[in-house]
Amino acid sequence: MSAPNRPTFRRIADEIRAAIDNGTYAPGSKLPTDAELAAQMGVTRTLIGDALQLLTTDGIVTKTRKGTFVSSFTSKINRDANTRYTKSFRESTTADGTKARGAFDAELRARGLTPKTDLQVKRVVPPNHVADLLGIPANEVLVVSRARVMFAVKEDGDEVPVQVATSYLPGDIAFGTVLETPDTGEGGLISRLADLGHRQSRISETIQVRRPSEAEATALNLTEDQRVYEITHSARTATDRVVEVTNHILPVHLWNLTYAWDLEG
Amino acid sequence: MSAPNRPTFRRIADEIRAAIDNGTYAPGSKLPTDAELAAQMGVTRTLIGDALQLLTTDGIVTKTRKGTFVSSFTSKINRDANTRYTKSFRESTTADGTKARGAFDAELRARGLTPKTDLQVKRVVPPNHVADLLGIPANEVLVVSRARVMFAVKEDGDEVPVQVATSYLPGDIAFGTVLETPDTGEGGLISRLADLGHRQSRISETIQVRRPSEAEATALNLTEDQRVYEITHSARTATDRVVEVTNHILPVHLWNLTYAWDLEG
DNA sequence: GAGTGGTCTAGACCACAGA
DNA sequence: CTGTGGTCTAGACCACTCG
Numbered sequence: 001m002s003a004p005n006r007p008t009f010r011r012i013a014d015e016i017r018a019a020i021d022n023g024t025y026a027p028g029s030k031l032p033t034d035a036e037l038a039a040q041m042g043v044t045r046t047l048i049g050d051a052l053q054l055l056t057t058d059g060i061v062t063k064t065r066k067g068t069f070v071s072s073f074t075s076k077i078n079r080d081a082n083t084r085y086t087k088s089f090r091e092s093t094t095a096d097g098t099k100a101r102g103a104f105d106a107e108l109r110a111r112g113l114t115p116k117t118d119l120q121v122k123r124v125v126p127p128n129h130v131a132d133l134l135g136i137p138a139n140e141v142l143v144v145s146r147a148r149v150m151f152a153v154k155e156d157g158d159e160v161p162v163q164v165a166t167s168y169l170p171g172d173i174a175f176g177t178v179l180e181t182p183d184t185g186e187g188g189l190i191s192r193l194a195d196l197g198h199r200q201s202r203i204s205e206t207i208q209v210r211r212p213s214e215a216e217a218t219a220l221n222l223t224e225d226q227r228v229y230e231i232t233h234s235a236r237t238a239t240d241r242v243v244e245v246t247n248h249i250l251p252v253h254l255w256n257l258t259y260a261w262d263l264e265g
Numbered sequence: 266m267s268a269p270n271r272p273t274f275r276r277i278a279d280e281i282r283a284a285i286d287n288g289t290y291a292p293g294s295k296l297p298t299d300a301e302l303a304a305q306m307g308v309t310r311t312l313i314g315d316a317l318q319l320l321t322t323d324g325i326v327t328k329t330r331k332g333t334f335v336s337s338f339t340s341k342i343n344r345d346a347n348t349r350y351t352k353s354f355r356e357s358t359t360a361d362g363t364k365a366r367g368a369f370d371a372e373l374r375a376r377g378l379t380p381k382t383d384l385q386v387k388r389v390v391p392p393n394h395v396a397d398l399l400g401i402p403a404n405e406v407l408v409v410s411r412a413r414v415m416f417a418v419k420e421d422g423d424e425v426p427v428q429v430a431t432s433y434l435p436g437d438i439a440f441g442t443v444l445e446t447p448d449t450g451e452g453g454l455i456s457r458l459a460d461l462g463h464r465q466s467r468i469s470e471t472i473q474v475r476r477p478s479e480a481e482a483t484a485l486n487l488t489e490d491q492r493v494y495e496i497t498h499s500a501r502t503a504t505d506r507v508v509e510v511t512n513h514i515l516p517v518h519l520w521n522l523t524y525a526w527d528l529e530g
Numbered sequence: 531g532a533g534t535g536g537t538c539t540a541g542a543c544c545a546c547a548g549a
Numbered sequence: 550c551t552g553t554g555g556t557c558t559a560g561a562c563c564a565c566t567c568g
Contacts, residue, residue, distance in 0.1 A: 005564085007537060010489070034554065044539050049554070057490075058476075065547045065553055076473070085528055204525035208341070209474055209492065209517040211323075224275070225322075227474065227492060227517070252474040252492070260469035261526040263350055270545080272556060299535065309558050314535070330534055330566050537563075544556075 012041060012051035020060060020070055031061065031068040057225045059253030073160060073254065077111060077152070080258040085190065085203060104150055104163070105188075114153040119182055121146050123175075126168045130245045133234045134170055144174040146189070149219050161220045162254050167246040173198060189244070190235075198243045200235040205259075207231050209252060216249050227252045277306060277316035285325060285335055296326065296333040322490045324518030338425060338519065342376060342417070345523040350455065350468060369415055369428070370453075379418040384447055386411050388440075391433045391510075398499045398510045399435055409439040411454070414484050426485045427519050432511040438463060454509070455500075463508045465500040470524075472496050474517060481514050492517045 019025055034048040052068055055061045062069050108115040124145040128138045146167040151159040169179055184192050212228045231248040284290055303310040320326045327334050373380040389410040396403045411432040416424040434444055449457050477493045496513040
C-alpha cells in the first residue's frame with residue numbers, strides 16, 4: 001500500500017527476501033535457478049536477475065556459476081572501537097581457556113565464531129595518506145606493513161572473509177623487532193608496541209563508505225555493487241607521536257560500529 | 266587492463282564519471298539525454314540507463330523527469346563526533362560574527378555553506394529501541410521529539426537536504442521547558458540540558474549502513490539504491506542517566522565520520 | 531502534446547564451472 | 550558437454566513534467 005506502483009523487480013526482491021526471512025529458503029540453501037523463478041512468477045529471466053541483484057548487494061544471497069545461494073551469515077558483527085583497544089579485552093580469556101590474540105580475535109569469539117587470519121609482513125613505502133599521518137615524506141621511506149585478511153570460521157568449517165586490515169609501523173620502531181614476526185603474541189600489536197616503549201594513549205578514526213577496490217572485492221568476495229567501510233585508524237603516544245596507522249576494510253552488511261567517549265566541560 | 270572483460274555499462278559509467286571529473290560536464294549542468302548518449306556510443310538506451318544508475322547510486326548525478334544532472338555537491342561534509350559536542354565548537358563564532366546554534370550549524374559554516382533546519386517538536390511515544398536506551402517502558406510513555414530536516418544552502422540559493430535527525434528527551438526533563446520550543450539558542454540542545462541540571466558526561470554512538478526508508482528517501486532526495494548511515498546517539502549524565510537519544514540519518518555519499526578517544530592503561 | 535527517464539519482454543550470445 | 554548466471558539488443562508501453 002505504501003508504494004502503489006512499486007516496480008515488479010522490486011516486488012519480487014521483497015517477496016524472496018520475505019521467503020528467506022520466514023525460513024522458506026534456509027541459510028546456505030540453494031534458490032531455484034533464475035529460469036525456474038521466472039517461470040514460476042511469469043516474468044522474464046532478466047527481471048529475476050535484477051531482483052536477485054538487489055539481494056546480492058544487501059549480502060542476503062550470493063550468486064555463483066552454480067546457482068544462487070542464501071547467505072549463511074545472518075546477524076552483524078559488532079566492532080566496538082572502545083573496548084576493542086582495552087588491554088583486558090585484547091587479552092581476554094576465551095571459552096576454551098586460551099588467551100585472545102588481539103582485538104579481532106576476541107571480537108569473533110564473543111560471537112561463537114572462530115577467527116582465522118592470513119598475515120603478510122613486508123617492508124613497503126606506505127600510501128600517501130598514511131605517510132602523512134605518520135609524519136614521514138611521501139613515496140620515500142620504508143615502513144613495516146602487516147597486511148591481514150581475516151576470516152570467520154563457522155562450525156561447518158566454512159571460512160567467510162570478513163575484513164582486510166593493513167597496519168603500518170614506522171621503521172625506526174619496528175625494523176628487526178617482534179613487530180616484524182608473524183605472531184605478536186598475547187594482546188597483539190598494541191601490547192608489543194607498549195613493550196617497546198611506545199604505549200598508545202590516543203586513537204582517532206575516520207570512516208567513509210565506498211565501493212570496494214578490485215583487490216578488496218576479490219579478497220572479501222564482494223561484487224562491485226556492494227559497499228565497504230574504510231576506517232583509517234591512527235594511534236599516537238603520550239608524546240604525540242603517531243606510532244601506528246591501520247586501514248580497515250569491512251563490508252557494511254557484515255558489521256556494526258560502536259564508539260563511546262567522555263565529554264569535557 | 267586491470268579488468269579485461271569489463272561489461273559495457275560499467276565502462277560507460279567509468280567514462281561518464283571521468284568526463285565529470287575532468288570538467289567536461291560541470292557540476293549542476295545537464296547531461297545529454299539517455300537517447301542521445303545511446304546514439305553517441307552506439308548502444309541501447311537500456312545500457313545508458315544502467316550506467317547512469319551506477320552514478321546515481323554514488324550520488325554523482327541526479328535523474329529527473331527533465332533530464333540527468335551532474336550533482337553540485339562534490340566534497341564530503343565531515344562529522345567530527347568529538348569536537349562537535351564540545352562547548353567551544355557548538356558556540357563558536359562564525360565569520361559573520363554571529364554565534365553558531367549547535368553542532369550542525371558550526372559544521373556547515375566551516376565548509377562555507379549556510380545551514381537551514383526545518384524543525385518539528387512533538388510529544389510522541391518513542392520507537393522501542395529508543396525507549397530501551399532511555400530506560401522507559403516500550404509503547405507507553407510520551408517523550409519530547411525534536412525532528413529536524415537539515416539543509417545545506419549553496420551560494421546560488423539551492424537547498425540540498427543533507428541529514429534528518431530526531432532527538433528524544435525524557436518528559437520529566439523536557440515537558441514545559443525551553444526544550445519544547447523551536448529555538449534552543451546558543452549552544453543548542455546540549456547547553457540547555459546542562460542549564461536544566463542535566464549536563465552530559467558520556468556519549469555513545471552505534472553506526473550502521475542501510476537503505477533509506479521511504480520517508481528518509483523522500484526527505485533526503487535519495488533513490489532506494491543509495492545508502493545512509495544510521496547513527497544512534499545516546500548521552501548520559503555523570504549520574505548515569507540517559508537524558509537524550511538522537512537518531513541521525515546521513516547519506517553515505519555526503520559525509521565522512523570522525524571519532525577520537527583516549528586509551529586507558 | 532512532446533520529451534524525459536522507468537520498466538519490461540523476447541530473444542540472443544557469452545564465459546565459466548562442474549560432471 | 551550442459552547448465553548456470555551475465556550481458557546486451559530492439560522495441561514496446563508507461564508516468565510524469567513542462568511548455
